[in-house]
Amino acid sequence: MFEKAVSLACAHLPALGFGVGLRRPHYSQVLEQHPPMDWFEVISENFMVPGGQPLKVLEGIRERYPVVFHGVSLSIGSTDPIRRGYLKSLASLARRFEPAWISDHLCWTGVGGRSLHDLLPLPYTDETLRHVVQRVRIVQEILGQPILLENVSSYFEFANATMSEWNFLATVAEEADCAILLDINNIFVSAFNHRFDPRVYIDAIPIGRVGQFHLAGHSDHGGYLLDTHDHPIREEVWRLYEQAVRRFGPVSTLIEWDDNIPEFSRLAAVADEARQRARTALG
Amino acid sequence: MRLKQLQRLIYAGITTPDGSVDGRLYRSVAERALRGDVGLPAARRLQIYTEAYFLRLLSCLREDFPATSTVLGDARFEALARSYIAHHPPTEPSIDHAGRHFPTFLRDHSILLDFPFVAELARLDQAITEVFIAPDSPVLDADxxxxxxxxxxxTLVLRTHPASRMLECEWRVGDVRRAIDNATPWRNPHRERTVLLVWRNQMDVYFRELEPAESAALRVASEGAAFCVICETLARAHFGEDPAEAINRLLGRWLADGVLAVCDLRAQRAATRCPQRR
Structure with missing residues (x-):
């Protein structure tokens, strides 16, 4: 049923091409040399500060490149009240820098007024579905625009789950009318950790809802994979990406690298590889 | 189990340090809430999040308190950080706030018996981070x-820039931070009452020890004060130098460093009276 759905959430999203996550070691190079790059994704919270260098950096980047905001603290699935102060601050930052879109994660990050500063999976039940859909609607109303929600990598699943993560994600997007940021590496990591076929996940996501892909590396801990963003993208993840491109078309794609961060030129080369692979996949 | 109960249960499992000692809490939480398998039992799955929780916060504290962590060394800093996190679990959306109580926590900790200056050093580390992202505001310049x-x-009202802090210290902790920033060996600081000024010029953060008269004058300026009041404060506190020369020298330095903020001159002139003229 999702195949034919017309997504209002995705209708306004531009195709940005192939970008990378903006990280501190690359600030001065990007600001001074303006290397070719289609777009940058920035971590919203890094720039939700009163002033100083972070905002100056973002000003400089925004003058030359499209930017999208990617948050880690929305905690859309938490049972705590929605943090309106956080959303107001995010909305204010968005008014100033006009990102192409705002994304965060389909997860919870804390409860009882406490934060874990981690992206925890939800129990995929009807109760959680109703809860999340209602909160996404409120968030979109406060921000004045549809958001993209990203699938997280996870290491545990809840025993009381009554649906798969892919069905949950697709239903949330449909019922709340939000878009999806599909993290290909997270699908691969979770598929290994929870013993499912990652291709089934990709095939279950509604085509019109996907506004962005994430690609990243992970580390192998033997019994499980850890989503560390500190390694090159594995070939199996690239193949999954190609499958996703064939299914969803030329969706804006972003390379994430958060630890053992390489030279900018190497990161740009990975973005170019994504461009080549997408072109080949689309024939 | 309802969503709220589940989240509270998982939160407790992840954040309770005892869970990593004998595994009982993990097993209890995992058995009640999670799926596992032979390859990766539920308790181990939960433990992955506990490890990440402490490592992420430890890494954040190390980054925010570089001199403090260097002075204490890895093992001691990690033990203190774990204890701190248990006493002050993060509450804010941004992880940047995770260490906001750390200097106060150290001030009341027995670590001061071995490192009596370390709470002040942590406050200096913290002030440098605060000033780095403090609000922007036009600086008052010589022109x-x-x-x-x-x-x-x-009657001109001067005010210290919002991207500045003054720290009253019992120890010369600025010497320690300076040595660590310069990657030179640090030594235990002398016990000497000093006032440190931490400020931002352009996008870079600096700090220095203030002369006593200068600290008195800037303290007055931190509330916003007429230039004549600042001069009077300087003249009263300054010995051994012509007050006019001292004022010229210090004002020149403050303007060059960007320590003073632009004030609404017209509004303030109207509202300000110079005490000598009353």
């Missing part, structure tokens, strides 16, 4: 001052 008619100077 702007020169544009003013001489008779306007006495």
């Amino acid at each position: 702007e001052m020169r544009k003013l008619a001489p008779e306007a100077w006495p």
Whole structure:
């Protein structure tokens, strides 16, 4: 049923091409040399500060490149009240820098007024579905625009789950009318950790809802994979990406690298590889 | 189990340090809430999040308190950080706030028996981070001052820039941070009452020890004060130097460093009275 759905959430999203996550070691190079790059994704919270260098950096980047905001603290699935102060601050930052879109994660990050500063999976039940859909609607109303929600990598699943993560994600997007940021590496990591076929996940996501892909590396801990963003993208993840491109078309794609961060030129080369692979996949 | 109960249960499992000692809490939480398998039992799955929780916060504290962590060394800093996190679990959306109580926590900790200066050093580390992202505001520069008619100077209100902090210290912790920033060996600091000024010029953060008269004058300016009041404070506190020369020298330095903020001159002139003229 999702195949034919017309997504209002995705209708306004531009195709940005192939970008990378903006990280501190690359600030001065990007600001001074303006290397070719289609777009940058920035971590919203890094720039939700009163002033100083972070905002100056973002000003400089925004003058030359499209930017999208990617948050880690929305905690859309938490049972705590929605943090309106956080959303107001995010909305204010968005008014100033006009990102192409705002994304965060389909997860919870804390409860009882406490934060874990981690992206925890939800129990995929009807109760959680109703809860999340209602909160996404409120968030979109406060921000004045549809958001993209990203699938997280996870290491545990809840025993009381009554649906798969892919069905949950697709239903949330449909019922709340939000878009999806599909993290290909997270699908691969979770598929290994929870013993499912990652291709089934990709095939279950509604085509019109996907506004962005994430690609990243992970580390192998033997019994499980850890989503560390500190390694090159594995070939199996690239193949999954190609499958996703064939299914969803030329969706804006972003390379994430958060630890053992390489030279900018190497990161740009990975973005170019994504461009080549997408072109080949689309024939 | 309802969503709220589940989240509270998982939170407790992840954040309770005892869970990593004998595994009982993990097993209890995992058995009640999670799926596992032979390859990766539920308790181990939960433990992955506990490890990440402490490592992420430890890494954040190390980054925010570089001199403090260097002085204490890895093992001691990690033990203190774990204890701190248990006493002050993060509450804010941004992880940047995770260490906000750390200097106060150290001030009441027995670590001061071995490192009596370390709470002050942590406060300096913290002030440097605070100033780095403090609000932007135009700085008062020498050209702007020169544009003013001489008779306007006495009632001109000066205010320290919002991207500045003054720290009163019992120990010369600035020497320790300076040594660590320069990657040179640090030594235990002398016990000497000092006032440190931490400020931002352009996008870079600096700090230095203030002369006693200068700290008195800037303390007055931190609340916003007429230039004549600042001069009077300097003259009262300054010994051994001509007060006019001291004022010239210090004002020149403050303007060059960007320590003073632009004030609404017209509004303040109207509201300010110079005490000598009353």
